[in-house]
Amino acid sequence: MAERLAGEGALVAVHYAHDEAAARQAVESIAAAGGRAFPVRAEFGTPGDVDALFEGLQAGLTEHSGAAELDILVNNAGIFTGDAEPEKVTPELFDRMMAVNARAPFFVTQRALPLLRDGGRIVNVSSGLTRLANPRETVYAMSKAAVEMITLHLARHLGPRQITVNTVAPGVTDTGAEFLRIPQVRRTLADETAFGRIAEPGDVADVVAFLASAEARWITGAFVDVTGGSLLG
Structure with a gap:
């Protein structure tokens, strides 16, 4: 990005x-x-x-x-602490995930608003997991769903300043994670997309760049599925 x-x-x-x-x-x-x-x-x-x-x-x-001064804010930082069955989620894990994935982007955005020029762009990075039921990733999905609420409500709040706020929701993307080097895991995840492959970072970055551009001036409050068709069922 x-x-x-x-x-x-x-x-x-x-x-x-x-x-x-x-x-x-x-x-x-x-x-x-x-x-x-x-x-x-x-x-x-x-x-x-x-x-x-x-x-x-x-x-x-x-x-x-x-x-x-700012023109564009991309809230992309986040952590994924691995699978955890709901029965095994600790308060420490829950608080850590929420602090980084939900609390931080809210207060980063709050602090950015006085610096952000009218007509600026905010792009929040969520996850396709907010649209799928995967019990082992409940807390991660909850934290990312909170990011989508930042988009929804701030899009209305910042409209008078001509600032757009949108959500991009990637699926599995090859960012160098160790588990993606396991051939069978990679194949299984690739088969979940419509295109039979895992996303490259550029597949997501191109969508972010579009939402940050003047061409996206009439899009705000949107959830953009960038999972390569993984949510099609």
């Missing part, structure tokens, strides 16, 4: 929690392609997480563009 938006001319703040090397690699890749980006560290789900993000974000925007 960062590379795709940078390719469209955006100055991109690449947020990371722990993997500084990966963030810097993304920034360098963007720069090598002629784009502009800078890294920002903040670990969501910890005290002061949003303050840390915006301290680095505003400093980076001012340094690279001369003003701490």
Whole structure:
């Protein structure tokens, strides 16, 4: 997503929690392609997480563009702590998932609103799992459903400012997860899509870039299924 938006001319703040090397690699890749980006560290789900993000974000925007102003916010950060039967979900697991996947994007958006120009774009990344019953992923799906409520209600709230707010819901996407290297697992998940393959990051990034563009100015409050047909049944 960062590379795709940078390719469209955006100055991109690449947020990371722990993997500084990966963030810097993304920034360098963007720069090598002629784009502009800078890294920002903040670990969501910890005290002061949003303050840390915006301290680095505003400093980076001012340094690279001369003003701490935003046109696009993509709430993509999230965690998946693995399958857990409902009977085995602990309060600690529940609180951690909600803190990172639901609480953080709400307060990041809240803090971004004074910086976001009228006519701006907010894209929230949910999951196709909010439309499927998978008991082992109940808490994850709950946290992502909360993100969809941010979209729904803020789309109405921010309409007078011509700011669009939309949800993108990916299915299984090849982001380098270890379990996707197991051939049988990969085949099984690929067969759940209409196209017989797992999504590449670019399949999702292209949709995000469209929703962030001027061409999507008349779309707001939408849930965009980017699961490759996995929800067709």
